[in-house]
Amino acid sequence: MALRSPSFLLLLLSSLVTVSALSAIEGDEEATLLAFKAAAISNGYNDPPTSWNRSTTGWYCSWEGVSLMIMVIRSNNLSGNVPLEIGHNLKHLKVLNLHHNNLTGQIPASLANLSSLSYFSLAFNQLEGTIPTSIGILKDLSVLDLGFNNLSGEPPISLYNLSSLEMLQIQWNTLSGSLPTDIGSRFPSMRILFIYKNQFTGIIPASLSNLTSLQELDLSHNMLKGHVPSTIGRIRALQNLCLSCNMLEADDGKGWEFIASLSNCSQLKLLDLSNITAFTGHLPSSIVNLSTTLQFLGISATGIWGSIPSAIGNLVGLEFLGANDASISGVIPDSIGKLGNLTEIYLYNSNLSGQIPSSIGNLSKLAILSAFSSNLEGPVPPTIGKLKSLFALFLSSNHLNGSIPREIFQLSFSYLDLSYNSLSGPLHSQVDSLQNLNQLILSGNQLSGEIPESIGKCTVLQDLWLDDNLFNGSIPQYLNKALTTLNLSVNELSGSIPDAIGSINGLEQLYLAHNNLSGPIPAALQNLTALWMLDLSFNNLQGEVPEEGIFRNFANLTITGNNKLCGGIPQFHLVPCNTDSVKKNRGKSKYLKIALATTFALLLLAIVIALLIYRKQRRKQKGAFEPPMVDMLYQTEPMDSPKPICLDFKALVFEFMPNGSLNRWLHIESGMPTLNNTLSLAQRLNITVDIMDALDYLHNHCQPPIIHCDLKPSNILLAEDMSARVGDFGISRIISESEKYGEGSPVTTFGDVYSLGILLLEVFTGRSPTDDMFRGSMDLHKFSEDALPDKIWEIADTTMWLHTSTYDSNTRNIIEKCLVHVIALGVSCSRKQPRERTLIQDAVNEMHAIRDSYIKCATGMILQ
Ligand SMILES: *[C@@H]1O[C@H](CO)[C@@H](O)[C@H](O)[C@H]1NC(C)=O
Ligand SMILES: *[C@@H]1O[C@H](CO)[C@@H](O)[C@H](O)[C@H]1NC(C)=O
Ligand SMILES: *[C@@H]1O[C@H](CO)[C@@H](O)[C@H](O)[C@H]1NC(C)=O
Ligand SMILES: *[C@@H]1O[C@H](CO)[C@@H](O)[C@H](O)[C@H]1NC(C)=O
Ligand SMILES: *[C@@H]1O[C@H](CO)[C@@H](O)[C@H](O)[C@H]1NC(C)=O
Ligand SMILES: *[C@@H]1O[C@H](CO)[C@@H](O)[C@H](O)[C@H]1NC(C)=O
Ligand SMILES: *[C@@H]1O[C@H](CO)[C@@H](O)[C@H](O)[C@H]1NC(C)=O
Ligand SMILES: *[C@@H]1O[C@H](CO)[C@@H](O)[C@H](O)[C@H]1NC(C)=O
Ligand SMILES: *[C@@H]1O[C@H](CO)[C@@H](O)[C@H](O)[C@H]1NC(C)=O
Numbered sequence: 061m062a063l064r065s066p067s068f069l070l071l072l073l074s075s076l077v078t079v080s081a082l083s084a085i086e087g088d089e090e091a092t093l094l095a096f097k098a099a100a101i102s103n104g105y106n107d108p109p110t111s112w113n114r115s116t117t118g119w120y121c122s123w124e125g126v127s128l129m130i131m132v133i134r135s136n137n138l139s140g141n142v143p144l145e146i147g148h149n150l151k152h153l154k155v156l157n158l159h160h161n162n163l164t165g166q167i168p169a170s171l172a173n174l175s176s177l178s179y180f181s182l183a184f185n186q187l188e189g190t191i192p193t194s195i196g197i198l199k200d201l202s203v204l205d206l207g208f209n210n211l212s213g214e215p216p217i218s219l220y221n222l223s224s225l226e227m228l229q230i231q232w233n234t235l236s237g238s239l240p241t242d243i244g245s246r247f248p249s250m251r252i253l254f255i256y257k258n259q260f261t262g263i264i265p266a267s268l269s270n271l272t273s274l275q276e277l278d279l280s281h282n283m284l285k286g287h288v289p290s291t292i293g294r295i296r297a298l299q300n301l302c303l304s305c306n307m308l309e310a311d312d313g314k315g316w317e318f319i320a321s322l323s324n325c326s327q328l329k330l331l332d333l334s335n336i337t338a339f340t341g342h343l344p345s346s347i348v349n350l351s352t353t354l355q356f357l358g359i360s361a362t363g364i365w366g367s368i369p370s371a372i373g374n375l376v377g378l379e380f381l382g383a384n385d386a387s388i389s390g391v392i393p394d395s396i397g398k399l400g401n402l403t404e405i406y407l408y409n410s411n412l413s414g415q416i417p418s419s420i421g422n423l424s425k426l427a428i429l430s431a432f433s434s435n436l437e438g439p440v441p442p443t444i445g446k447l448k449s450l451f452a453l454f455l456s457s458n459h460l461n462g463s464i465p466r467e468i469f470q471l472s473f474s475y476l477d478l479s480y481n482s483l484s485g486p487l488h489s490q491v492d493s494l495q496n497l498n499q500l501i502l503s504g505n506q507l508s509g510e511i512p513e514s515i516g517k518c519t520v521l522q523d524l525w526l527d528d529n530l531f532n533g534s535i536p537q538y539l540n541k542a543l544t545t546l547n548l549s550v551n552e553l554s555g556s557i558p559d560a561i562g563s564i565n566g567l568e569q570l571y572l573a574h575n576n577l578s579g580p581i582p583a584a585l586q587n588l589t590a591l592w593m594l595d596l597s598f599n600n601l602q603g604e605v606p607e608e609g610i611f612r613n614f615a616n617l618t619i620t621g622n623n624k625l626c627g628g629i630p631q632f633h634l635v636p637c638n639t640d641s642v643k644k645n646r647g648k649s650k651y652l653k654i655a656l657a658t659t660f661a662l663l664l665l666a667i668v669i670a671l672l673i674y675r676k677q678r679r680k681q682k683g684a685f686e687p688p689m690v691d692m693l694y695q696t697e698p699m700d701s702p703k704p705i706c707l708d709f710k711a712l713v714f715e716f717m718p719n720g721s722l723n724r725w726l727h728i729e730s731g732m733p734t735l736n737n738t739l740s741l742a743q744r745l746n747i748t749v750d751i752m753d754a755l756d757y758l759h760n761h762c763q764p765p766i767i768h769c770d771l772k773p774s775n776i777l778l779a780e781d782m783s784a785r786v787g788d789f790g791i792s793r794i795i796s797e798s799e800k801y802g803e804g805s806p807v808t809t810f811g812d813v814y815s816l817g818i819l820l821l822e823v824f825t826g827r828s829p830t831d832d833m834f835r836g837s838m839d840l841h842k843f844s845e846d847a848l849p850d851k852i853w854e855i856a857d858t859t860m861w862l863h864t865s866t867y868d869s870n871t872r873n874i875i876e877k878c879l880v881h882v883i884a885l886g887v888s889c890s891r892k893q894p895r896e897r898t899l900i901q902d903a904v905n906e907m908h909a910i911r912d913s914y915i916k917c918a919t920g921m922i923l924q
């Protein structure tokens with residue numbers, strides 16, 4: 061079985077970084093091929109174009125087996141040009157997928173010779189030049205993905221002749237020109253059209269509304285002008301419509317009709333109109349008639365004014381509402397409380413006024429509420445205390461008054477910013493209940509009373525900003541050790557600076573200026589190696605200024621306005637400490653001003669930017685289409701009578717497996733477990749799902765079935781994205797259907813299921829079945845079974861918890877439920893009696909359900 065075109069193959073191979081899974085070709089050839097298909101399937105191959113029939117065993121098998129038909133060399137480090145040879149020699153290719161490499165140069169026109177091509181991806185390379193005109197010859201193309209390259213110029217008119225296209229992705233290039241006016245009659249089957257991040261000009265053709273199969277349309281980040289077609293709602297199947305960052309227009313006179321039209325799209329999930337400054341006028345009230353399936357509504361950074369329609373509560377499916385940086389005014393409608401699935405609300409930099417409705421407390425999934433820099437007034441509603449999923453609350457720079465409601469301290473959020481309002485009253489001592497609090501920013505209010513000692517118990521608090529308030533009393537003796545920034549400037553604090561501050565090793569910035577602090581500067585502050593900013597100015601500190609650490613750094617230290625200090629480095633020109641006089645030398649203080657306000661503004665900006673990025677990523681995740689991935693390169697000999705079985709193929713998988721084998725991640729060979737050498741629970745779930753998908757494929761979807769025979773962590777390879785591939789088919793067996801569950805047969809699928817069960821237990825307990833602790837009748841199976849269900853925490857691999865940042869009871873329950881299910885599944889797959897073991901087809905379904913349920917809960921809670 062010779063490779064047809066060795067020179068071509070070498071050409072490709074020479075630029076590969078690593079050829080992994082090569083051991084596989086030493087084994088049984090047939091098994092190998094199928095195995096690689098299994099690997100492909102476990103790699104997320106789940107959305108083939110409808111022209112491919114996956115329900116037959118191996119869709120490729122039914123094709124005439126004449127020559128190389130599928131070539132996928134994905135996520136490698138191929139460099140140089142796309143080889144012209146592909147176009148000359150591989151005329152029967154149906155699938156050509158070279159995405160995620162480092163290919164440069166132009167797309168060769170000779171690719172047009174691949175007249176059978178139905179799937180073509182060169183996405184994520186660095187290709188330049190124009191899209192060749194000859195591409196129009198590829199009449200069978202159903203997927204064309206050229207996104208994320210550096211292609212330029214106008215797409216050839218012939219592109220619009222590819223009438224079989226179901227997906228066209230040319231996003232993230234610098235393509236220009238305008239969309240053809242008759243685009244609506246060109247692509248009767250188009251489902252996904254991604255044109256975003258290019259330089260298209262002109263209008264959105266009205267005929268686009270005739271692409272009635274379209275589900276996802278992303279035209280964002282172009283320079284499109286004019287009105288959105290008012291008939292766009294004819295695309296009944298539309299789910300995602302993203303038009304953001306264009307020069308489209310609408311005002312109270314004309315241009316908003318499309319919103320009413322969209323109410324016909326009963327499956328609409330995403331509508332992003334943000335960053336279109338020429339969208340002005342009132343927000344059309346018909347927006348509340350959009351489908352209740354709508355999850356994402358973005359109108360940020362538009363010129364829209366007027367109030368949010370009071371019937372916004374109709375959009376019950378809404379999860380994301382972005383209306384920041386717009387001229388939206390009026391009050392936040394009470395009906396917002398009906399949007400029970402809302403997780404993120406962005407209303408900052410708006411003209412919203414009035415009180416925050418107390419109905420907000422009904423949004424039990426709300427994670428982020430960001431409404432800073434508006435004109436909100438009145439109290440912070442105590443009902444916020446019901447928002448158990450709240451992660452970040454940003455209400456700074458409004459006109460809120462009253463005290464900080466006690467209820468707020470029952471939550472477990474990470475970011476609380478109420479700065480620059482008119483809040484008064486004390487900071488409640490219950491603040492220590494906020495065990496996940498990372499940032500507490502209350503600057504610029506009229507809060508008073510003592511800073512509660514209990515604040516030291518907020519163990520993960522990193523940034524504490526209480527400056528510019530009326531706090532009095534002394535600085536809490538013991539602050540938590542995670543602090544990096546502490547700002548207590550401009551208050552009425554007295555007493556001395558606690559020595560314990562000198563043991564907060566990670567402290568980077570300390571601002572205590574403009575208080576009535578007295579006593580000495582603690583010498584321990586010299587030991588804070590991370591400290592790069594210290595402002596102690598305008599207090600009554602006295603005694604010797606230390607000379608080491610931060611005190612050597614004249615530029616970033618301010619001690620001015622403390623008349624009784626002495627010593628220190630000469631630049632301060634303080635009197636030496638052994639003299640009595642402490643009255644001289646103040647002149648240099650003008651060099652030592654620190655722009656507190658600037659630092660603060662920068663921090664705020666950083667948070668906002670972080671959130672924006674986070675938001676953007678999330679949105680892209682929702683909208684993005686991940687093309688099917690098949691990792692195969694195989695070659696067949698001509699055959700007299702092609703049969704629909706898979707025995708006549710050879711396969712090679714070339715994929716860089718930078719993360720090595722699963723074994724390495726479960727059993728660290730040297731050093732301490734860290735975030736970087738261990739796996740989170742979610743990663744373990746994903747990996748086991750991949751493995752089980754592959755095994756299910758081998759057993760039940762291959763004809764004849766394949767038994768792996770050697771399933772263990774060292775045979776599982778992890779790709780760059782930590783997805784798993786089953787490797788090493790060195791001792792695999794092909795069996796006949798009758799042998800599959802055969803009594804007395806030495807190899808059956810039951811054996812693989814046993815290995816799988818043990819592997820599951822190993823993955824989640826971190827214990828190898830050959831661990832020294834397993835002796836006599838105690839083995840990994842029994843050890844795990846005995847722990848069900850109450851002692852699950854005792855057997856779970858503790859390195860997983862390195863990746864978990866929250867430990868509230870809700871999170872614990874979710875983790876516990878997941879572990880109990882997964883260990884029970886492992887136990888049921890590894891029973892002594894083969895016939896008692898769970899069937900792989902059932903196990904795989906259960907594993908999917910366990911993983912999906914965990915991921916869903918986990919994302920809802922910790923937002924990652
Ligand atoms: C796939 O092929 C099988 C067998 O040829 C056939 O029964 C089935 O209807 C096909 N499915 C689709 C969706 O075409
Ligand atoms: C592409 O090449 C550059 C340098 O030549 C390298 O830094 C980068 O990692 C490569 N990308 C991939 C996907 O291998
Ligand atoms: C990819 O190849 C380039 C040179 O062609 C090399 O500089 C780079 O390190 C490679 N990337 C990886 C991830 O190996
Ligand atoms: C098609 O391939 C032949 C070689 O087989 C080559 O001569 C010709 O130039 C190719 N066609 C195009 C359009 O490149
Ligand atoms: C993309 O092409 C433009 C010119 O068309 C060039 O200026 C730019 O450097 C290229 N970018 C990359 C990443 O190659
Ligand atoms: C597009 O197809 C039509 C009819 O099939 C043909 O007449 C026309 O020349 C084609 N255009 C291009 C640019 O290939
Ligand atoms: C949409 O298609 C219909 C026929 O299906 C046609 O009458 C109409 O002109 C088309 N609309 C546009 C704007 O091209
Ligand atoms: C908003 O749109 C303008 C023009 O389309 C663009 O220059 C700018 O980068 C966009 N801003 C964001 C945040 O995307
Ligand atoms: C809210 O979210 C849940 C879970 O995602 C979903 O089942 C439910 O249908 C959603 N509610 C509405 C009204 O869309």
Ligand SMILES: *[C@@H]1O[C@H](CO)[C@@H](O)[C@H](O)[C@H]1NC(C)=O
Pocket residue numbers: 562583584585587
């Ligand atoms: C600073 O650190 C040194 C050594 O780590 C220690 O001996 C000394 O006591 C510390 N100084 C203060 C004032 O804590």
Ligand SMILES: *[C@@H]1O[C@H](CO)[C@@H](O)[C@H](O)[C@H]1NC(C)=O
Pocket residue numbers: 591592593613615616
């Ligand atoms: C002094 O502060 C600046 C920022 O204001 C910082 O970039 C710099 O690293 C600091 N210098 C030292 C020596 O810590």
